[in-house]
Amino acid sequence: MKAWVRPAAALFGVGFGANQFSPLMVMYREQGHYSATVVAAFFGVYVLGLAPGLLVGGPASDRWGRRRVLLPATALAIPASLVLALGAVAEPLLYAGRLLIGASMGVAMAVATTWVKELSDDGGGARRAALSLTLGFGAGPLLGGLLAQYAPWPMELPYAVHVLIMVPVVWGLRRGAETVRPGRTRPLWRDLRVPAAAHPRFLRLVVPAAPWVFGAAALSYAVQPALLTGASGAHGLLVATAITVVSLAVGFAAQSAARTIDRRSAHASGRIGLGLVIAGTLVAAGVAATASIPLAFGGAVLLGGGYGFVLLAGLQEVQRIADPEHLAGLTAVFYSITYAGFLLPVVLSALTPLAGYPVLLVAVAAVETVCLVLVWAGARGLRDARRPAVPVGAGS
Template identity: 55%
Template sequence: MRPHTRAAAALFAIGYGANQFSSLMVMYREQAHYSAVTVAAFFGVYAAGLVPGLLLGGPASDRWGRRRLLLPALVVSVPASGVLALGGVPAVSEPALYTGRFAFGVVTGIAMAVGTSWVKELSQAPWDPDADAGAGARRAAIALSAGFGAGPLVAGLLAQWAPLPMELPYLVHVVLTLAVVAAVVGVPETRPAGAFRSGLRVHLPRRFRRVVAPMAPWAFGAPALSFAVQPAALGSRLAGFGLVYATLLTTVTLGVGVVVQSWARRLSPVTGSRLGLAALVAGLLVAACAAALGSPVLAVPASAVIGAAYGLMLVAGLLEVQRMAEPAQLGGLTAVYYAVTYVGFVLPVALAALSGVAGYPVLLVGVAVLAGVSLAVVAWTGRVREPVELPAAG
């Protein structure tokens, strides 16, 4: 197995573990009888760990090395999954879920920033001299997205039909991660400790602020709208099969996203961003129609279109970041990019809070309008040729 493949396996394993909770949220509401607010808090505490994991892990790996940061994060994800498996034990279930989700947020943040940078560096000379310029971004995005899709698919099926629904999904992830840890141990280091003496501060190029940042929240906001908001918008139409349906939408969204990414890296980053945002607007309008008609069938193609938008935007953002980042800042700038993408995960919470004021069809149309505004901004700012901008000395 080539070095970049083994590093990408780490992204797959961490994405698998991070997103399997998406399809299990219905289980915790229906079987464990947690309120919607409590389940949303389980999700939110993950983000509380994710952001510092990203913003500290990425720059730290620029200074001290990729493998030195990624391997411990992978190892810690094993007991994190073990703690989440205690969520089925009544006496400790709620503290275990909060603790496990927070720990998973930290290790996911570290692994995403460090692993993406590591895959990019291993996809170039001397480790892979035949790879094209966009191979690193494509490989990292596909591995992460495949993990995001496989985790909730397997977890949802196990929770629906296998024994020990609150324990077995996490134990499967433990076994997977132990195998990946063994594979990653021998991957060569691309940034030896002390190779760069940069601190943990990250320089944000002007193009990042003007072109990448307006698009980035939609990269993860798109799938969140697909598989978190659509089931809520369909409400009683899903009685009795909410868990399976949420798993279906998650799989369709992320599956299409993975397929699109192989093609997306052939586009320029600005073109990919524009197409991704345009697809998101179209997908949200279809989702609004599905919510207005109460049609679970129509929501499936909406998820497919939104999944294509996700794949296009994620790759476009990574290509932009990897082209503009100085070698000493690659991990740090990648971390900032992912941190901005995760802002999109507040959208389901915001729509749930506003659903008492306006129905989901109206809210989804409103979000489509906001995505259209972002499309106009990216289309305008992406036309401007930015001067080369270097970080200030010292």
Template identity: 45%
Template sequence: MTTQTPIRQTPTDIAAKQWWGVAAAMFAIAWGGNEFTPLLVMYKNHGLPVTTVDLLLFYYVLGIVPALLIGGPLSDRYGRRVVLRPAPFISAAGSLLLAFGATSVPMMSAGRVLCGIALGLAMAVGSSWLKELSQPPFGAAAPSGTGARRSAMSLTGGFAVGAGSAGLLAQWAPWPNTLAYLINVTLCLCAALWVARAPETVIPQANPGRLLDDLTIPAAKHRRFRRVALPVALWLFTSAGTAYAIMPTLMAPHIHGAPIAFSAFVGVLTLSCGFAIQSVARRIDKPGTARAAVVSLVFSTVGMAMAAWAAGALTLVATLATAVVLGCGYGIGLVAGLQEIERIARPDDLAGLTAVFYSVSYLGFGVPALLSFLNQRFDVDYPSMFACCALAAAACLALVARNYRSKISGE
């Protein structure tokens, strides 16, 4: 009888896996943040006004932006772990409010804000933590941009799976207003246990100065950040939100039998394209140029033009094709922006600059509510509004192209 020698993990193997807990927390929180989106159609069908539901989508941003802006500096001051560990619990609380407040707009609003706070912390602190865990001494040496890609893929994967599962459960499972949110509560609690095991990468400051001083981010004035990263940020969730928040609503009267599942499918398609293209974004990106940013904005410009066509045609093919193009623009843009930030920021600016980038990007979730207001109040049709969006995206593309070879060191 032979005995097998147990396989022991080397310190290198253990270090290579230390980032998984952070990635899991980001995935679960992103799941909770986006599971509301495919249910927009359900809530509208239940009688909530269109603008009210779109505002509930935007209330998410009211939690995200403050958490992004203060979470990064707090983690630079006190460490990544102490700031990120509460985030899964906050996300779980938000999901509970959404699960049991389906008939109460105030409860749903509070739930959306809490989910936003959790996601803001995950994006600002988690992205920086993942970058640090993806390089020595916490991880094996990896190609430049590995941390950014892991962060982008964790978030996008969570957004996609959360949207898909919520739509399918709401369409065909029992407790359509509740079950998806309760599943996310379970995931967040599991992720909270996992992320607690991740090593700290920042030494807490012994004598921190004023927090107000930490909120000042000099790197945000960097020429390349303002003229390359921010124009890309403006179109990340404008593109994604157009694809999976606006188009399914416009298509709902033409989808018979399963409009919620269709909304979920469009969301999954958009984010799956974004997720898949992130894996090749490293080959698109070229240090010293804005190539990835340009490619992203080309997709966004073409995608908004296609949205104008799809909003007029209201056909299945037009809607799905638009989702694919806008999803690719979102995916490349997210990686391109995070990689630009990694090149620009100093270690003490990384979390703060990431927060500014994400704060600008999430303003795009206000676009569905704005367009809904313009449509209902002033009877402006969606094809015309999307055509204007395409022109605005083209203007951002022109700005980035003019700064194609900006120097990282230049102010």
């Protein structure tokens, strides 16, 4: 077994559990009788657990070692799913379970992404980490949605299956090849500082695009199914599952294409990704106006492609910017910004008293366009800064 497989499996397994909740949102609306805003809050509260895990996990693993930090965080996904399974009888448990799985996911993304890169001798670490994450994000909703639609105990069984998946993942991680020698003596708070986050490339190319990684995903498989409630009827859970799987399957494929494009032009994949996100958001606005299921799948393709391109472009930039000592920390900062996009469904639901979803989604597309302009200008500015000055009188 390749050494990078164990941390990659942790990314897959925790991502499986974190994202299987996406199609189940329809189940909680229809069978749990929660409002759209409450269900969006279940979805978004995950970020409150994830962000601290991301920001602390990387520096902690630099201090104590990758395995010693990632192993308990990965194991945390097991009680998280058990708490979510009990959420059928108590609403607070759904919030608690989502917070726990968010914390597990945060540490896994910060530490396992870096660990996979360190154990990949051929330079393919960013692609392997991104693909492992996307596979987990896709397989979880597919299996969870099908179980909730067709199997008994729809609010419990998907989480029980995730627990069974995580047991061998956690067991295998115990033998992961350590890449960090523990022994730092300076205070941990100093390690939480990430100087590379102030790098011009990060501020100009990564920050404006990063929120739309999971902003695109959330629009596709959290917002669009809610817009189709009347049209999908009794098959709402199945439609939501299919939209989620299509989004992430396209995102999976897009990352390979983005890597090829990135080799030819270091800035093109991020701009292509934002263009796809803008187009997908406008299609989602059309879904809000028409409740068209085929149009929603078109939006899923565009938003999934945008997700894949922007994610890979961001990870590649992070690995270009950071030296080995700060790679885990900058990866954590990047993912923290990307996951801000998962708050978008909550924001949109809260704004519906002011405007309908068609108007709100067009406004979101306008904000995305501003971010694309910023990335485009940032890339041009960095290119011009590298260009040698032409002496006076030397031009044509």
